[in-house]
Amino acid sequence: MRCLVCGAEIPDQAQFCTNCNAPTGYENAPLSQSEFFKHPSMKKCKGSITSAAIILYACAGLTLLLNVVLAQRVTAFLDIILLIGLGIGIQLGKSRICAVVATVYGVINVIVLFMMTGKFSGWWILVAGIIAITATFQYHSAWKRYQNTGAFPN
Numbered sequence: 001m002r003c004l005v006c007g008a009e010i011p012d013q014a015q016f017c018t019n020c021n022a023p024t025g026y027e028n029a030p031l032s033q034s035e036f037f038k039h040p041s042m043k044k045c046k047g048s049i050t051s052a053a054i055i056l057y058a059c060a061g062l063t064l065l066l067n068v069v070l071a072q073r074v075t076a077f078l079d080i081i082l083l084i085g086l087g088i089g090i091q092l093g094k095s096r097i098c099a100v101v102a103t104v105y106g107v108i109n110v111i112v113l114f115m116m117t118g119k120f121s122g123w124w125i126l127v128a129g130i131i132a133i134t135a136t137f138q139y140h141s142a143w144k145r146y147q148n149t150g151a152f153p154n
């Protein structure tokens with residue numbers, strides 16, 4: 001059989017995994033999606049998802065300060081709501097759609113700012129989007145693989 005914690009091949013009658021020492025009773029209780037996300041092998045992926053969300057929250061904060069407070073541009077509230085919504089979707093929902101939308105929004109943002117100011121700026125949203133796309137797709141393929149084979153990413 002296969003250890004459901006580390007994915008190592010172990011003897012069928014083993015009570016503990018010979019590789020990671022996890023009790024093999026895990027076999028009868030596969031991890032839920034949220035437990036899977038907390039597994040040590042998902043640490044890097046989880047870190048990237050959190051980072052992308054934090055960048056989006058920071059961009060929302062910056063937009064609030066620069067556009068709403070300083071420039072009195074109230075319509076920028078829409079951007080703030082979008083950025084926070086995308087951040088939450090990525091962080092809590094591990095949403096690939098939110099990751100793609102953030103990237104597209106990031107590209108549009110860079111183009112618009114370039115046309116307005118002649119400078120390349122605002123590319124942090126684009127960076128967050130690309131990190132989020134990589135990490136959310138990685139997460140979903142790892143989760144699918146775990147469901148099919150019980151194996152964790154190496």
Ligand SMILES: [Zn+2]
Nearest residue numbers: 003006017020
């Ligand atoms: Zn193991």
